[in-house]
Amino acid sequence: MKIVEISHVSRIYKVGDHEQKALDDVSLELESGKTIVILGPSGAGKSTLLNLLGGLDSPTSGTIKIKGQDISTLNADQLAEYRASGVGFIFQAYNLIPTLTVLENVALVKEIAKDPLSSHDMLREVGLGEHMYKFPVELSGGEQQRVSIARAVTKNPDILLCDEPTGALDTETGVMVLKLLQSMAKEHGKTTIIVTHNQNIAKMADVVVHVKNGKIKEVINNDKPLAVEEVEW
Amino acid sequence: MLTKKLFRTIGRYKAQFISMIIMVGLGVGIFLGFNIEWKTLEVNVAKAFEDTGFADYRIVNERGFSAEDLEAVENIEGVDAVSRFLSVNVSRKDDDDIIALTMSENIEVSGFKVTEGAPYDPEDTEGLWLCERYAKANGLAVGDTFSMMYKNIEFSGPIRGLIKSGEYLICLVDKTQLMPDFEKNGYVYISPAYMKAKIGMTFFPQIHVRSGLDKDTMIQRAEAALGKSYMVVDKELVTSYAEAHGEMTEGKAMAAVLPVIFLAIAILTMITTMHRISISEKTQIGTLKSLGFKDRRILRHYSAYGLFISLTGTALGIVIGLFIGHFFINPNSVMGDYMDMEYWDLHMPLWSIAVVVLINAVLVLATLYSVASMMKGTAADALRPYAPKAMRRMWIENKKAWKNLSFATKWNIRDILRHKSRSFMTLFGIIGCMLILVASFGMKDALDSYIDDFFEDAINYHTKIVLDTELTDDRAVAELIEKYDADWTADLGVQIGENTYSMEIYGLEHSYYRFVKRGGEHIDLPEDGVLICERIARKEGLKAGDTFTVSVYGTSDKYDLKVINVVQSIPESVMMSDTYADSIGVKYSKSALFTNVADIEESPIISSTQTKQALIDTFNSFTEIMNLMIVLLAVIAVILGIVVLYNLGVMSYTERYRELSTLKVVGFKDRHISRILIDQNIWMTVLGVALGIPAGIAALQILLVTLGGSYELSLQIRFTTYLISILLTFGVSFFVGLMVSRKNKKIDMVEALKIPE
Numbered sequence: 001m002k003i004v005e006i007s008h009v010s011r012i013y014k015v016g017d018h019e020q021k022a023l024d025d026v027s028l029e030l031e032s033g034k035t036i037v038i039l040g041p042s043g044a045g046k047s048t049l050l051n052l053l054g055g056l057d058s059p060t061s062g063t064i065k066i067k068g069q070d071i072s073t074l075n076a077d078q079l080a081e082y083r084a085s086g087v088g089f090i091f092q093a094y095n096l097i098p099t100l101t102v103l104e105n106v107a108l109v110k111e112i113a114k115d116p117l118s119s120h121d122m123l124r125e126v127g128l129g130e131h132m133y134k135f136p137v138e139l140s141g142g143e144q145q146r147v148s149i150a151r152a153v154t155k156n157p158d159i160l161l162c163d164e165p166t167g168a169l170d171t172e173t174g175v176m177v178l179k180l181l182q183s184m185a186k187e188h189g190k191t192t193i194i195v196t197h198n199q200n201i202a203k204m205a206d207v208v209v210h211v212k213n214g215k216i217k218e219v220i221n222n223d224k225p226l227a228v229e230e231v232e233w
Numbered sequence: 234m235l236t237k238k239l240f241r242t243i244g245r246y247k248a249q250f251i252s253m254i255i256m257v258g259l260g261v262g263i264f265l266g267f268n269i270e271w272k273t274l275e276v277n278v279a280k281a282f283e284d285t286g287f288a289d290y291r292i293v294n295e296r297g298f299s300a301e302d303l304e305a306v307e308n309i310e311g312v313d314a315v316s317r318f319l320s321v322n323v324s325r326k327d328d329d330d331i332i333a334l335t336m337s338e339n340i341e342v343s344g345f346k347v348t349e350g351a352p353y354d355p356e357d358t359e360g361l362w363l364c365e366r367y368a369k370a371n372g373l374a375v376g377d378t379f380s381m382m383y384k385n386i387e388f389s390g391p392i393r394g395l396i397k398s399g400e401y402l403i404c405l406v407d408k409t410q411l412m413p414d415f416e417k418n419g420y421v422y423i424s425p426a427y428m429k430a431k432i433g434m435t436f437f438p439q440i441h442v443r444s445g446l447d448k449d450t451m452i453q454r455a456e457a458a459l460g461k462s463y464m465v466v467d468k469e470l471v472t473s474y475a476e477a478h479g480e481m482t483e484g485k486a487m488a489a490v491l492p493v494i495f496l497a498i499a500i501l502t503m504i505t506t507m508h509r510i511s512i513s514e515k516t517q518i519g520t521l522k523s524l525g526f527k528d529r530r531i532l533r534h535y536s537a538y539g540l541f542i543s544l545t546g547t548a549l550g551i552v553i554g555l556f557i558g559h560f561f562i563n564p565n566s567v568m569g570d571y572m573d574m575e576y577w578d579l580h581m582p583l584w585s586i587a588v589v590v591l592i593n594a595v596l597v598l599a600t601l602y603s604v605a606s607m608m609k610g611t612a613a614d615a616l617r618p619y620a621p622k623a624m625r626r627m628w629i630e631n632k633k634a635w636k637n638l639s640f641a642t643k644w645n646i647r648d649i650l651r652h653k654s655r656s657f658m659t660l661f662g663i664i665g666c667m668l669i670l671v672a673s674f675g676m677k678d679a680l681d682s683y684i685d686d687f688f689e690d691a692i693n694y695h696t697k698i699v700l701d702t703e704l705t706d707d708r709a710v711a712e713l714i715e716k717y718d719a720d721w722t723a724d725l726g727v728q729i730g731e732n733t734y735s736m737e738i739y740g741l742e743h744s745y746y747r748f749v750k751r752g753g754e755h756i757d758l759p760e761d762g763v764l765i766c767e768r769i770a771r772k773e774g775l776k777a778g779d780t781f782t783v784s785v786y787g788t789s790d791k792y793d794l795k796v797i798n799v800v801q802s803i804p805e806s807v808m809m810s811d812t813y814a815d816s817i818g819v820k821y822s823k824s825a826l827f828t829n830v831a832d833i834e835e836s837p838i839i840s841s842t843q844t845k846q847a848l849i850d851t852f853n854s855f856t857e858i859m860n861l862m863i864v865l866l867a868v869i870a871v872i873l874g875i876v877v878l879y880n881l882g883v884m885s886y887t888e889r890y891r892e893l894s895t896l897k898v899v900g901f902k903d904r905h906i907s908r909i910l911i912d913q914n915i916w917m918t919v920l921g922v923a924l925g926i927p928a929g930i931a932a933l934q935i936l937l938v939t940l941g942g943s944y945e946l947s948l949q950i951r952f953t954t955y956l957i958s959i960l961l962t963f964g965v966s967f968f969v970g971l972m973v974s975r976k977n978k979k980i981d982m983v984e985a986l987k988i989p990e
Contacts, residue, residue: 047983051982051983054898056898056982056983057982057983076902076903076978077902077903077904080897080900080901080902080903081900081902082900083898083899083900084899084900084901085900089898089899095891095895095898096895097644097892097895097896098892099644099647099648099651099892100640100643100644100647104640104643107640108640108896108899109899109900111639111640111641112899112900112901112905113900151899155899155900
């Protein structure tokens with residue numbers, strides 16, 4: 001089943017009189033349940049693509065369909081609803097709320113998601129069952145990223161969007177986080193889209209999308225994705 | 234280069250800089266304004282008294298003083314100047330206007346200043362010098378003829394000059410009048426030569442004395458010089474002096490209450506805001522440090538921010554202060570209606586300039602302190618972004634109920650407790666706003682209920698007839714009482730210990746005058762004792778059931794009186810019934826009648842008449858201006874609330890920007906996020922209002938006690954006052970909440986979630 005259908009999408013930023021094409025007539029279709037890695041140098045447009053998929057931004061032209069629903073024409077409130085239930089975000093900087101405990105950070109999405117999972121269960125799944133009542137600052141970077149994964153999955157979305165999820169972590173911790181991500185995605189049947197400039201991560205993907213200068217250079221289907229531990233880091 | 238940075242940084246923190254400048258401006262402005270008010274009065278009133286030779290003592294004898302008496306007083310050691318003096322209320326011919334006909338033998342004492350026309354001429358036997366304000370209000374000019382009737386004798390002549398006199402600085406007909414009314418009342422000076430030419434004699438019931446002697450010495454020496462005991466009236470008891478100084482005392486009291494609140498809020502706002510700004514400037518401070526700028530240079534740069542704000546704020550404050558000073562003290566203000574002064578130029582106490590300099594120093598030091606705390610340690614330390622205090626579990630979280638709170642509530646509670654100084658400032662701003670609203674609207678309530686109680690209740694007559702006490706002939710008065718079916722009163726000057734009061738005796742058949750206790754209860758005059766007013770009760774420490782002794786001025790009569798009840802009154806007086814006065818043998822002569830008859834025929838023994846409406850009118854003009862002041866205060870309160878809350882709101886919004894954008898990314902709607910922000914505002918407002926109400930009542934109580942010297946105002950706050958104050962405060966809080974949360978729509982989710990540098 002097609003979960004993502006992007007057709008002729010452009011995103012143009014205006015800076016004064018100057019126009020900057022972050023995405024230039026991009027079309028892409030992605031299958032449900034896969035792990036997709038969007039690869040490209042910085043400034044290529046991969047984050048713009050992710051932001052459009054996540055409903056953080058709307059395209060200047062073209063349509064984006066998620067599970068058949070066109071999200072390119074939604075208003076602010078409808079986009080918020082889409083973000084609340086349709087996608088889960090995992091950020092490079094974790095973006096946890098410092099004044100809420102680990103459990104509260106995860107549980108807060110239950111107030112807005114349509115069909116959320118148990119936040120307690122999810123935290124146990126990511127191995128933080130014992131740290132639920134701590135505040136984010138009391139956790140290591142890797143642990144914080146695990147909270148962020150738990151938060152994203154608790155919403156029970158169709159898609160997990162990850163923006164450089166291991167960017168701020170050392171290799172060892174990064175591998176652990178990726179492993180968790182992969183297993184969570186498999187377990188809960190989520191489509192995972194990872195944006196990165198790390199070529200190695202591409203080896204674990206079902207599909208690798210190469211982005212450069214606002215255009216998609218090539219889409220490679222990987223028949224034999226490697227398990228995280230098999231990848232040479 | 235750093236100067237460029239200075240202005241760009243100011244641009245970046247516009248909202249904070251503008252609100253700090255406004256706060257400092259309001260603080261300094263109100264401080265200066267309120268101090269300018271009393272200082273201006275002090276200087277200009279002193280000048281008015283000095284210019285016209287205002288007397289320090291008045292020796293009074295209703296039978297008049299001879300030239301020998303005058304000489305005796307003049308020879309007293311320590312007396313600088315003397316003058317025999319007459320002031321008597323007469324009617325303007327063919328009119329009801331009451332004019333004080335005045336004569337001062339030595340115009341250097343209790344004289345006047347000519348503002349237009351010819352100078353005083355003691356030999357002038359035709360002309361007169363008329364009160365400038367009365368002339369202006371009645372379209373009279375130099376050269377016009379002015380005529381008055383006194384005891385069926387017409388005093389008439391050309392107006393030689395228009396004048397102002399310290400003696401009539403506050404020109405009131407009698408003690409029940411609160412505000413001068415120059416359309417109906419004024420004063421005229423004539424020369425003794427004029428009177429002699431007119432009636433063949435002069436008559437001076439007073440000797441006015443300029444002297445630096447203290448009261449006791451003056452009384453002793455006057456007694457020794459004149460050979461017997463006369464009433465010696467100290468200037469403190471003269472309306473013009475007492476009321477003018479009362480205004481200054483009230484002004485000083487006001488200056489000690491309101492500005493302190495504003496200054497405190499201004500300084501605290503500045504400290505918290507500068508702290509926040511230096512937190513967000515921390516990495517820049519570190520950068521400058523690592524570039525090789527010396528600490529001192531960086532401090533100097535940042536102190537320029539503090540200096541910029543405090544200097545701009547002070548400049549704004551001086552403008553506001555002068556405006557407030559001018560608002561209170563100008564010829565067209567309530568003070569202008571009240572006081573017939575020549576000078577209205579503004580003055581400020583010298584020490585207030587020192588205070589303003591000190592405030593500037595405190596503000597700059599506060600900035601330096603904030604910046605210095607960000608600069609501590611090595612350049613590398615300074616480069617690291619400010620690490621907020623780590624979250625810790627709070628006592629409140631161990632309670633069962635905590636678990637059931639929504640995440641938004643938990644978030645808000647933690648935010649409030651974590652940023653204590655910000656929360657405290659917010660609370661302080663709301664309390665300040667509420668306090669000023671409750672106190673100023675409450676002031677109006679107190680005045681309104683005072684008018685209701687006193688004018689509507691106590692005064693039950695249509696017309697008051699003031700008798701000429703020098704001509705009272707018991708039979709003629711009895712005829713008048715019969716004719717107008719009148720009640721009557723008499724008054725005597727009495728002393729309780731050192732203090733002088735008036736003792737009033739009433740013959741009330743019809744209850745044309747009533748006695749009202751605080752709260753509105755009517756009290757009958759007792760037959761076995763007296764009523765006293767609240768101020769006497771307070772000053773002399775008397776209560777119902779106590780006994781005290783009065784001695785009648787100028788006589789050796791003493792009476793022991795029992796207090797039956799305490800009531801409200803405009804003059805400070807002891808009140809008793811005629812039957813009680815007769816039973817203890819008080820000697821008096823009737824001074825005024827109260828009647829329901831509107832048309833009073835002229836009579837030689839009537840000196841003037843006054844309607845209840847005329848009395849109410851003068852009070853209304855007084856309250857009109859009061860209402861204006863209340864509106865001004867309410868506006869200031871609302872500005873204060875908006876500025877403080879907006880400043881803190883923007884600060885807290887900026888600090889939580891990342892968290893708010895995370896919420897937005899996760900899928901919270903703008904509405905939902907706004908509600909969280911507004912919720913916090915509302916909690917703080919509820920708490921601020923709850924604390925602001927008692928604070929407002931306390932402030933009002935202080936103001937009422939200070940004003941109690943002139944009026945017996947009671948603390949009676951209406952329900953609507955609370956309602957309006959609460960609604961306004963909530964309105965301010967809600968409005969600011971909306972303004973801040975409107976920014977939600979502008980949250981750039983993408984930008985906000987980039988990894989922080």
